[in-house]
Amino acid sequence: MTRREREERRAAVAFVAPAVVTLAALTVGPALWVFWLSLRERLPVFGVDRFAGVAHYAFLATDPRFWSAVRVTLVFTLTSVALELALGLALALAMRGQRVGRRAALALLLLAWALPGVVTAKLFEWLYHPAAGLVNVVLRSQVNWLGDPSLALPALVLADVWRTMPFVALFCYARLLTIPAAVYEAAAVDGAGRTAAFRYVTLPLLAPVLIVTLLFRTLDALRAFDLMFVLTGGGPAGLTETLTVYAYRSLFQTLRFGFGSAIGVVVFVLVMIVAAAYLAVLRRREAAA
């Protein structure tokens, strides 16, 4: 190693070190620690702190509340992401070619995405109000959307789609703008109609963006917390309780740190599987570019 290289190395370490140390303490450290915590019985208020092995995981394996939370989390994630993608893509197609009021359109679109999740929860709690909610007024109904066992989860999904669809629409829209008109002219010369142009030109060119957005949104839906915690609190009767809400309740309401951490680990593993797929796609695209 030359002197120059040694100097560069030292400088690089000096520039990176503060961030790396901070990240180690705030993300990587806690991420490892939570696995260890999940193997312990830890009740801070009672001063209990002992090794429990895989007892928490063994309990979860036969815990109906846990499996219900798994089901709710998966249903929430799948339906919410599917609707976001379909609606976001449709809206992006409608926005392409817009000439008047583009800035206003983007502002109206992105507003829903930019609001705090707690605000979104409050907006929808009021919209779903059994007597005076706008939804019931418009439908001339008296439905208790958030209290009805068969409606609460769809109502929650709808609120989530509202706030996250703009994200999908923006990404698709930005990609659509980069497709040159010449590509479509060429397709038209080859006799492609509107449907064929969409099927054979637009969709293939959008596919990479759609895949990245799909994985990104799946990741976010799996770890979502604020909307359901504030809007339904997991109710009615636990029917909208996701893994994140169950974990939070166990950690900070029943104060079982080991047990709650075990549920947190399950979310962590689920998210990391999706993140690994996401990174693999990104890397393949970087290799292809």
Added chain:
Amino acid sequence: MSRRPLVADVALLAFLVLYAVPFLWQLLTSFKPESELLRVPPLLPRALTLAHYEVVFAQSSVPRALVNSLGVGVLTTALACALGVPAAYAMATLRVPGARALMLGIVASTAFPQIATVSPLYLVMRALGLRDTWAAVVLADASFALPFVIWLMTRFMREIPRALSEAAALDGAGRLRTLLAVHLPLTAPGLASVALLTFLFAWNEFLFAFTFTATEASRTVPVALALFPGVFEVPWGDIAAASILASIPPVLIVVGLQRWLVRGLLAGALTE
């Protein structure tokens, strides 16, 4: 493709106004007199009032929470940028030992679910005596803000031609000086976008803020809103007013700073 008619643009804008109705309805609710809140139809009130805002400002913890949120947002952004920009500079221009593994760790940690790291962080904050302080929320928020800043700023800085750093070095500039005089000015628009998004994420963040705060001293707006008290019945008008106040920065950002917001958002996944 044929140019589309104006009516299509107008229809699209009309649809997007409808899409914003959940927010607009809350805005209207925040100005509705108490007596008309639960009496719909009519949809539009006969008179508008500032009463709900007066209640929120005079009797709730929301004003204090707005200050806390502003402080937490600004400090989180400053901390993440102060630590993240030099790191990004090194990742983009220098041979960092273990750079690949480091970048993988940084990108992976943007995906860590908060619900998994919240229990260890809680024990850390308690041990350090930081519960119910701005510092606790700022540090916790930095756990997602810092990897985000490093990731995007590395991308922006990689686009700066190497020749510029070399020219600066020939002029006798050290690395810190090159960062400050070459890379920082050239990536300033990108940094502005990243800082804006970081602030927005910190402003909106709920899980950490809800966990690490206990009183008015440090509660941020989302927490104050989630805990908004009602004595006998739910004060829908006051909650609406508080929601609107909590939405001021996001609204300003999508309306006034839209270009920067969009640039930052797209940089995350669209660079090809």
